[in-house]
Amino acid sequence: MISVRNLILASIGLAYLGVGYVATTVPHPPLVTVLIGFVPLGAAALAAAWKSRARVPLLLLTLACMLLMAVFVNQLRDHVAWVYFVQHAGAMTLLGLTFGATLGGRHGEALCSRIATVVIRSPLDDRYLRYTWQVTLAWTIYFATSAVLSVLLFFFGPITAWSVLANVLTPITLGLMFVAEYFIRRRVLPDGPEVSIAATITAYRAFTNRTDTP
Template sequence: MSMWPVLRAVGAGLLAVAWAIASYFNSASGQASGWGAALALAPLSLVVGLGLWRMRPRWLAAGLTLGLVGLLALLWPLLSQRIAVLYFLEHMGVYSLLAVFFARTLVGPGESLVTQMARRVHGGVLSENQQRYTRQVTLAWSVFFAGMVVVSVGLFLWAPLPAWSAFATLLGGPLIAVMFVGEVLVRRRVLPDEARASLKETVQAWRVQRSEDEQ
């Protein structure tokens, strides 16, 4: 068995932890910093860069890249002066998109997001209890991400900056992990006799669903 996937996962995890710690001290200080602005924009820049890399035709991707670089250079003096605001907008934007990503599948006659993922994992066959439960899980994740946005806004407006920074940069990942583990424990009680998906199967289903939504 190749160790490369394990090493890659460990490396990505360590990089994420290092980014979170550096981002906490960077955003909590409230001081202007060009390096701080670059650190704050790094995740978004990576996502946008990957999207542009996959875009066709190439001339359009190149044009958009030049335009974004030019806009970034124009706004850089302002961005480097508003580090905390930059982190806040990025944090609120990510969790707002996640809330919409889950909640939009609860509207209309189609299946919810978690139901679609579960159907992939279980070969297209779900019991009535599984369909009802996975829809409830989709709602739970929607409320969770929306709650993260509400708490983030409240802390940013009324709490000391270090308190908001700790929530936004250090607690996001652990809270998602707690939510995920809690859902697994609840599922074992609610659906004790149903076939269970492994973590690997769940991650694969999530990747397939995300790639389809990006097309």
């Protein structure tokens, strides 16, 4: 059953994607779409500054940058597509590097293997860890492909095509990746631990929150 919290988060996410599509496809987007576009970047910058050892100077620098963007917000309106592009291509690239960087060691060190240990308390055998390594590889390829397509469409294709990729196809294919992985796992590892799609997503959040804690 979908919780109220997850339903609210999903609604906010869909609204943001809708705003992103409007902001990147109309010649002179509404001012509110520009401001909303800066929310994820601003939040990420503030969070990174807060966790840094140089907290005070980085927070001041971040706030100064935000103030500067607010002053020139009308000029930024005609280039707001860049804001959404940096977020999409940057996120895909960062996720691809995050997953791919864990593929060089043992199967148990792959990111999906480590996430599996969060949700599955019992020891995982070599077969299961080999599978989660392959899942990590699949996610790496997915994110790398998404990043390349984002760059190619933004610079060499119509902006509408890029916006469809970023705001429509990306959330759909992300969902399909989770669904496909679940059914493939049940077929390849029928005797393995039962882990739902929701539990997988929750485990990933718990894992990232744990690793981000100083």
